[in-house]
Amino acid sequence: MPSNKSVSDAPITQFINCRILRDNELQREDLWVREGRILDPEKLFFDEQGYADKRVDCEGSIIAPGFIDVQINGGYGIDFSQASENVSDGVSFVAKKILEHGVTSFCPTLVTSPPEVYHKVLPQVKVHDGGPHGAGVLGFHLEGPFISAEKKGAHPEKYLRTFKSGGLEDLMEVYGSLDDVAIVTLAPELPGSQSVVRELSRRGITVSLGHSAADLSQAEEAVQHGATFITHLFNAMLPFHHRDPGIVGLLTSDRIPAGRTVYYGMIADGIHTNPAALRIAHRAHPSGLVLVTDAITAMGLPPGRHTLGQQVIEIQGLHAYVAGTKTLSGSIATMDMCVRHFKQASGCSVQEALEAASLHPAQLLGISHKKGKLDYGSDAGQSRLHLYFCIPAVRAAVVPPLCPQRFLGCKYGLFSWGGGCITVDQSLQFL
Amino acid sequence: MRLVILDDYDLASEWAAKYIRNRIVQFKPSADRFFTLGLPTGSTPYGCYQKLIEYYRHGDISFKYVKTFNMDEYVGLPRAHPESYHSYMWNNFFKHIDIDPANAHILDGNAQNLEEECQAYEQKIAEAGGIELFVGGIGPDGHIAFNEPGSSLVSRTRVKTLAKDTIVANARFFGNDLSKVPTMALTVGVGTVMDAKEVMILITGAHKAFALYKAIEEGVNHMWTVSAFQQHPRTIFVCDEDATLELRVKTVKYFKVMTINKTPKFVWWLK
Numbered sequence: 001m002p003s004n005k006s007v008s009d010a011p012i013t014q015f016i017n018c019r020i021l022r023d024n025e026l027q028r029e030d031l032w033v034r035e036g037r038i039l040d041p042e043k044l045f046f047d048e049q050g051y052a053d054k055r056v057d058c059e060g061s062i063i064a065p066g067f068i069d070v071q072i073n074g075g076y077g078i079d080f081s082q083a084s085e086n087v088s089d090g091v092s093f094v095a096k097k098i099l100e101h102g103v104t105s106f107c108p109t110l111v112t113s114p115p116e117v118y119h120k121v122l123p124q125v126k127v128h129d130g131g132p133h134g135a136g137v138l139g140f141h142l143e144g145p146f147i148s149a150e151k152k153g154a155h156p157e158k159y160l161r162t163f164k165s166g167g168l169e170d171l172m173e174v175y176g177s178l179d180d181v182a183i184v185t186l187a188p189e190l191p192g193s194q195s196v197v198r199e200l201s202r203r204g205i206t207v208s209l210g211h212s213a214a215d216l217s218q219a220e221e222a223v224q225h226g227a228t229f230i231t232h233l234f235n236a237m238l239p240f241h242h243r244d245p246g247i248v249g250l251l252t253s254d255r256i257p258a259g260r261t262v263y264y265g266m267i268a269d270g271i272h273t274n275p276a277a278l279r280i281a282h283r284a285h286p287s288g289l290v291l292v293t294d295a296i297t298a299m300g301l302p303p304g305r306h307t308l309g310q311q312v313i314e315i316q317g318l319h320a321y322v323a324g325t326k327t328l329s330g331s332i333a334t335m336d337m338c339v340r341h342f343k344q345a346s347g348c349s350v351q352e353a354l355e356a357a358s359l360h361p362a363q364l365l366g367i368s369h370k371k372g373k374l375d376y377g378s379d380a381g382q383s384r385l386h387l388y389f390c391i392p393a394v395r396a397a398v399v400p401p402l403c404p405q406r407f408l409g410c411k412y413g414l415f416s417w418g419g420g421c422i423t424v425d426q427s428l429q430f431l
Numbered sequence: 432m433r434l435v436i437l438d439d440y441d442l443a444s445e446w447a448a449k450y451i452r453n454r455i456v457q458f459k460p461s462a463d464r465f466f467t468l469g470l471p472t473g474s475t476p477y478g479c480y481q482k483l484i485e486y487y488r489h490g491d492i493s494f495k496y497v498k499t500f501n502m503d504e505y506v507g508l509p510r511a512h513p514e515s516y517h518s519y520m521w522n523n524f525f526k527h528i529d530i531d532p533a534n535a536h537i538l539d540g541n542a543q544n545l546e547e548e549c550q551a552y553e554q555k556i557a558e559a560g561g562i563e564l565f566v567g568g569i570g571p572d573g574h575i576a577f578n579e580p581g582s583s584l585v586s587r588t589r590v591k592t593l594a595k596d597t598i599v600a601n602a603r604f605f606g607n608d609l610s611k612v613p614t615m616a617l618t619v620g621v622g623t624v625m626d627a628k629e630v631m632i633l634i635t636g637a638h639k640a641f642a643l644y645k646a647i648e649e650g651v652n653h654m655w656t657v658s659a660f661q662q663h664p665r666t667i668f669v670c671d672e673d674a675t676l677e678l679r680v681k682t683v684k685y686f687k688v689m690t691i692n693k694t695p696k697f698v699w700w701l702k
Binding site: 030040041042043044045046048049050051 | 510511517518521522525526531532533535537
């Protein structure tokens, strides 16, 4: 029967009739999974003389590695930066909900906060694997407080900090512990940042440049000390200038250490970044693009007014405004929306769009041997996606596309020739 | 012998696949009585495998009660290497059909003791009751499996050093780098294949024409080891027009008439 049990007793599932994202292309191959790991069927055949216990017909859908969101501040009314007694419940709730968007691993993000908040929140959530109960936590993303006052964006000014004592002591004083931290965003122009960048990199924590007024040479120096990420490119940094490109210039810098890649987060919701800017960044450095949602508490809530903490937010479509104004209060895009929009705006292939949300963040965090891929031995948190094609709109009359969602008029507004709509089928996510 | 000549590669592959299919179906294999099939690798049988997979998918044939024995495998090449014959058989055949992995036998070129591996293989064939139908190809130097020119015509499964011709012919699978091609292989012997109840040799392409001529129009000679099958009671050579380019017109005409009269039809009384 299925396996001669020489390696394992666990049941083997074979996904047939699907296309899988592997080796940078969509291949017509079956996917074999056992005990949460992707299996090599050839080894199974010859070594264990085994075959599948269970076959799942995917009806032609795509199986992609689960998406990894490295910047998400909360959602569904939960704010990760709020120091409550049961932070882990809030994180678990969001973790379960984002499975619907295809996200199987994420980094809960904390914005600039006073030390008390970090000391309370950080110890309550540990790095752990995902499952049908919810996406896995890869570690916190600490966005601030060591950022530039000039580029603070929506972060509260009174909690911003600089490096006083000499790096690591400042970090430990503010954060309390770095045990379950995956990413730290800081501004490299702050004096004393170099040793901090070095120390964090040495500990395996990803250092990201963001909320900064640094020029290109300051940014390059930080990269040489170990920084590998840029937090939401274009936002909260100096704009690109042809004589000093600033942090944006890292995309094409020639002073990046050999063998290293600088990755950059993009909020591809069509609102935070003009599609033309998205295309410029993508064309300049396609392999470094990492899709992030930077979603706020209001993500996932229905349209209308919501009171979140001290703020009243109004949700209209894909926009979240401070109530009564036209000021954007943050992103409420979901990861699948970002993948869709990115594909449509950049004109890239399906596999590139999927890799920007899975492979690239896995490479950024140094976990691509286990996640972000459907290679043999990888963790099997995967998403099954249906790829449908909308009928393009005719100029004069809007022809409702035939979308399986049965909406009259595509709800994502994708009226492009040969555009694709990606929806997530949760039934296969963790098997 | 029978010489079956089809117009092109695709038709030759289809004919061969249909023949194998019909033989298995008519044999009515079951749990007590397996059909043993000898199998080749390489570019020649590829089309035949594709057709067999098609027939399986269509429900015309099942490999549940079929035991297979491959002819050969490189020595020292990791099994997971894309050019190993294990990889070839998995990707081009086994993964698409319903054969029980325990019944798919291929020589292990990475065995600790190659001699023992060869003897064990002969033993497995004997235990399976011998081979019903051995399908094979032919090299440009007239070899069957890796029984290079000079191999004994009564040889058994053993380790062989590959001839220069064979290494050059295989270099295209190793990036045209001769140094990367394995130099030794485990192979069934000429005698091993001769023991099969029936032998079917697939030969397609003009580059095999001279070898076919030597194999069937000249004498039995250990320099062209396929010629040994002139002395087998049931041999079929399946080829395309190009492979007959070096044969005498008389030979081709004689066998062409026979082919038209005996194309295998589908065994309709099934299902």
